[in-house]
Amino acid sequence: MSLEYPTFEELAGQIRAEFRVQLPTIDPTVFGTWAMSLANGNAVLAQAIMFIVRDLEKQMFPQTATDVFLDLWGGYEDLERLDASAAIGSISLDDTTAAVGTTIPALTEFTGSNGIIYRSTAVATITATNQVMSTLTRSGSTATATMASEHALATGMSVVVSGATQPEYNGTFVITVTARDTFTYTITGTPATPATGAPVYDLNMASIPVEAQETGKTTNLSTGAQLSNDTYGTALVQFDGLTGGAAEETDEPYRARIMLSRSTISGVFTPDQVKLAGLSVTGNTRVFVKRATYGAGGGYLDPEPGEVSVFVLRDNDANIIPSAAVIALTKTAIIDDGALPANSAEADVFVQGPSLVASAFTFTALSPDTPTMRTAVENTLIAFFEDTVEFEQTVTEASFLGAIQNTQDLQTGAFITSFTLTAPAADITITDGEIASLGTLTWSI
């Protein structure tokens, strides 16, 4: 059922016809007559009212409501529009400017490379820091140091490595952090790998938790970005980056949450309830809940009864895998809003980002081969991986070939007529904890 709204021409026609009945001697269709002006003027007013009625019709249903009306629908579900949020994370400060033992008080302001002010949220002290490496290996001129636990280092810092039997590994190096417990640096020579002895790194540093003083996506900073303070010098962003900054929730994701809530039968820890709780963290765009199975072994990959395993993605962030801080926020939201049942402990709630299986796409032929068509194909693939691809589901060759075949160049209106894809040449196989994503797109034409 849909309401039919008359057009301006139809309304003007009706009014003219009525005019003719009432005043038969006057022809209200003659241009320039006052009668025609009267009919047209009234038709415009009538249509203005139609527009209001049409807008009200949209606001009557959550599927089409907008702005404050959508807020009202959210109220029925006890769901509020998510506020804009500020980026949070940790930065590392060495002793280049401030000496060992210097205390950096809470609420100290650092200016980011993006010009935004970040304020520390806890006291930190520059202390002598060292960690024994569990392995130190080499590939070419790149040495990779892996610690037994997470470090608080940031890309761009200088560390002193010592204790390796092979002297080439020892010295002062600028590092690149590649994981929460790993960093790499460049060495000269070709010492034996792995290094022997007891390699250890040393530096004087403080790890400072910070929060942006503004909100929005622009407050996010990637690993290695610089933040400066006149007194304490330049600090660097740790591996996880400063993340979680997002704008106020727009109508579409808010509507999706409202619709999910309306379709969810309230229970205890139902997958949809857990999913809703996960989506209540600003910036989380996709949440997958894994079902438990008996005798699975337990843990986030194979949850057992009583456990719940949740995977989160953030499509609007530079790195769609959530940081540790966002994972912690999401876990809290699930425990608080998801109605944790009596047979589960907080430790039974596992939250993490899925492992991305990036698939490179290589085209050797495309017709019509135009820049706009290439862009259209790229947009089709981005949308395919964001909207169609499911967590832990193998992506069949037929599904991505079909998506590409349906590409329409919105600039010219042309549809794709033929293409040759050399990679991937088969289904994209996905296993536990994984999701397929779009890798590099190459045109070898």
Next chain:
Amino acid sequence: MQDVLIKPDATGIYDLVIDGADFASAEGFETAIATSLFTDARAPAVQVQEAQDRRGWVGNILYLDNGREIGGLLWILDQARITEDTLNFAKQFAMDCLQWMTDDDVARSVEVIVNQSDTRSVKIYTNVTTVDNTVLRYVTLWRDTDLSRNIS
């Protein structure tokens, strides 16, 4: 041309004339001339820079497609001093807004003469030659901003 009859009331404002239970109607161009002269057409950007100041009339939206609107630009001169230039502009605006009469073959020709009447008003003489070669003369007094009225 048969049309609804409108006439200035005691305050000089044009209004419908009621004849019994109906609107009064009249044969002639009096109503059409007043409607065209004093309906605000939307001013082009070269005349009025700010879009929100260009006025216009919503009933014209049906005619935007073929570029023809009822009304003219005399309103632009509401606040103007009466100079030779103003009179020339007034004549041009009046000619433009009555152009439809010859375009639609309602009249054979339309002639407009604009004269200063006193320090605060001008008279717009409209001579319409009908299709049967009868010449009808209309005089419209346009005074100050809102006191426009037909005097013959």
